[in-house]
Amino acid sequence: MDKNVKAQETQPLKDRVNNRSRRINSLAFREFIGSGWGERKDPPPTPSPAKEYLPQRYQKLGAHFRGERLVIPAGNYKVRSNDCDYRFRAHSAFAHLTGLGGELEPDAALVLEPLTDKEGTPLDNSPADTQSFTHRGIIFFRPQAPRSSEEFYSDSTYGEFWVGPRMTLTQMEAVTGLQARPLDTLPDQLAKDAGLVQLRVIRNVDSCVQAAVEKVRQEAGLVTGEDAKAIDEKLEEAASVLRLQKDDAEIKELQQAVAITKRGFEDMIRVLPRATGHRRGERVIEGAFGARAREEGNGLGYDTIAASGNHANTLHWIDNDGQVREGDLILIDAGVEADSLYTADITRTLPVNGKFTPVQAKVYNAVLDACEAGLAQANKPGCRFKDVHDAAVATLVKHLDSWGLLPVSAEQTLSEDGGEYRRWMPHGVSHHLGLDVHDCAQAARDMYMDAPLEPGMCFTIEPGLYFHQDDELLPEELRGIGVRIEDDVLVEKDGSVRRLSEDIPRTIEDVEAWMTRVQAG
Structure with a gap:
């Protein structure tokens, strides 16, 4: 059998959409394309108009879920045909709770982390608890990759050569006022105090984020799968109700x-x-x-x-x-x-x-x-x-x-x-x-x-x-x-x-x- 035919038969279908392109992977090329770049001349980040309103939005939403970790995914690119995607549009709850509009940030997730009292235990659901702010926001996303990385020039979905630069962690914090962390650290945040802190996630937005939540739930002995559906839907409902009255x-x-x-x-x-x-x-x-x-x-x-x-x-x-x-x-x-x-x-x-x-x-x-x-x-x-x-x-x-x-x-x-x-x-x-x-x-x-x-x-x-x-x-x-x-x-x-x-x-x-x-x- 011809070796090219054999290669095609063993190549997964999902990888064949790239067969129209020639990839150059020589060390010389990688070193050359990653060198000789000057300092980026990005304009200073413009704070989101919603930045100062986010704490009040968290206060209203968090009052229903004291002591619980809330996960609001942005969503992913949706394939239009083969290797072409629709323009990205974030889930509305994510946009509302981060102030990020435009076409920012695919695959990101907002975690509303429960605040704790002086003894370090999660706030409970007691009506007597009068603390105003129950949660702080942490945004997890793909920060700007260095120009020495392969992603920079070869990744047509996220690479700067293809779709332009993403924000740095510092820029994201300036825009949103939230603490910003790399997306690959999200599982560690979800697993923090696993079993002591209830997890809720808005479902059917990002399968990877949802799977990460499920993994933590299983390992911590929390309710999972369809049994957790009602818990998660309460968060989705509350995030929707939150928008009934606009600020x-x-x-x-x-x-x-x-x-x-x-x-x-x-x-x-x-x-x-x-x-x-x-x-x-x-x-x-x-x-x-x-x-x-x-x-x-x-x-x-x-x-x-x-x-x-x-x-x-x-x-x-x-x-x-x-x-x-x-x-x-x-x-x-x-x-x-x-x-x-x-x-x-x-x-x-x-x-x-x-x-x-x-x-x-x-x-x-x-x-x-x-x-x-x-x-x-x-x-x-x-x-x-x-x-x-x-x-x-x-x-x-x-x-x-x-x-x-x-x-x-x-x-x-x-x-x-x-x-x-x-x-x-x-x-x-x-x-x-x-x-x-x-x-x-x-x-x-x-x-x-x-x-x-x-x-x-x-x-x-x-x-x-x-x-x-x-x-x-x-x-x-x-x-x-x-x-x-x-x-x-x-x-x-x-x-x-x-x-x-x-x-x-x-x-x-x-x-x-x-x-x-x-x-x-």
Whole structure:
């Protein structure tokens, strides 16, 4: 057998993706490429805007887990195809508790180490224990490798030649304010006081970190595997609930994301004339927004919906491969993710030619009325999260009833035995917003839908009406019209609720004037 054929048969599949490259491993080359480098001229590290807020976040989270070691992984690169990865995006709990945004730091892990009392024993869960700060943060990551290392030039995933320099330990500490340690020392930290300190980890984020936690648990006689699932899920839930009320640093990032998103909408308005002449006009719109998102932010907070005409009636239309026709409405649902990873979530429904027809205006104003009703409800004392939805839907039902579309009374359709209105408004009106476009998703119902609005909560108000072109229960003039209006709102410290997206026009008069002004240049 040919030796090359034999080598291929014994080479593992996972290693064959590198067969397209020639590796030079001579000693002469390694010595040459590792020498002759001057001092790096890296700019001084910029502290994370969240740096001063991290102790307070640890205090709130740690109060539920006194004396326990908490492990929050960042996650890993995900393979897109063969040896190409998707851009890295950290798990939201890790981003929130480290303040690291952008595309930092794959494979890293945050350990919240329990503080001890004067006798050196872990703090217990006693309500009488009034110590404010229960944990300190230690971040474990791959620090910058020396240029004399093989990784520097040969590792296409982590090597500086390929992906640029990573932070040093000192730089990481300056950015986050946390103690920073090399990733390979993480197992030692996890094993410290094994058996005396309970371990919790956010699961299904990093298999290596999770395996390291399991190994320590097994060796220390702690609960492991599926038996530990409930313990770990309590940490995941608490980290999600922690984000229900945003601090000032988070609110600032959300406001910036909204501001960039407004500029992205104006970019889309500018290209509308070109989109109407393109076979995939919706992608012309999508592309304009995507450019702004990458120029000024980290990228898109979620896939842009640019749904023209009847496509607006598909709630999550992200194919964006249709034409944009004169006289149609185009529903655009888009949000920029800032470098901090906080995202906006805005929807506007625009007339392609800059002017609403009377029928379009009728549907649009009904949805706008529902937006106002939701905001007015949110400003009432004692409002619960789900009350915003109910107020907006009741307003839409009033319009549907006045147009003679409902097969039953307004009261009946809003009852538990009804629901017919959902043919034209099938989704929820609100969701929490933050590091995830649907933030705090692990919060239990009593902390989410049934909870009263509290200062720092940021959420959307997004009613809509969707009239499919083949819906024979509708008058013909309404068929093919889909309208959604979505704003991002914040509960202020005094309990009042304001739109973060107030500067993005929403009334018919303001939208038409806005489009005219933007397209005029």
